[in-house]
Amino acid sequence: MDLKSFIRDIPDFPKPGIVFRDITTLLRDSQGLRYTIDTLKDKCDRLSPDYVVGMESRGFLFGVPLAYQLGCGFIPVRKPGKLPGQVIAAQYQLEYGSDRLEMHIDAMAPGSKVLIVDDLIATGGTATATAQLVQEAQCHLVGFAFIIELKALGGRNQLPDVPIVTLIDYD
Template structure:
């Protein structure tokens, strides 16, 4: 199945010069969505991990079904003020700005292995922030998975040797 045919390109969103890859047509189509999640699930099965860590909001769309299919715990990472318990935070750069993410300080036990999941790997800033958050609270990131990788932004340069799974590449 050609997943790219289900992804809508929106120029100049959220600002001029950015090509936004809109996954809403893909997730609206049950067969395309199922194919995308199953494709990622098959690829990540080769890694030994306990938890899936995802940022809001679109990361949840990919991470939650993966967590269910693979029988792994799910750890939400959210924007400031959205998690009810004590948190650890990290600032990071986006393709078009800066942001901050929070994780519950007890979300990961020391030594637990983690798979980072999000919808799009652009500059790698969000993934790197997630990796730092996991490590701050004692976890170990073993791999990462995304629906889409924007290779023209060279995100792998920032993530060094972290294994990256992404069935759709631009």
């Protein structure tokens, strides 16, 4: 299946010069969505994670069904002030600004195997910050999975040396 055909390009969003890769057109298609989750599961099964960690908010959309398919738990990584318990935090840079992510300090037992999932990797800032949270939690990062990779932005080069699964590449 050509997943790229389900992605809509939105020029100049969220600011001029940015081409936003809109996944809502993929999410609304039952066959495209099923194929996406099934393909991620097939490609990530060998990593045998104990947990899938997904970043707010689009990482939740793919992380939860993937965790279900892999038979493991899901851990949300959220923007500041959204989690009720004690958190650990990481600051990161986006291609158009900066932000911060938080995770519950007791989300996973030390030594757990973790797969990080998001819809897209661009500059790698969000994924790198999430990997820092996994490391701070004393867990073992087994890989990353993304629906889309924007290769020209080089985000893959910022990530730790673990397997990286992507389904759609843009140069």
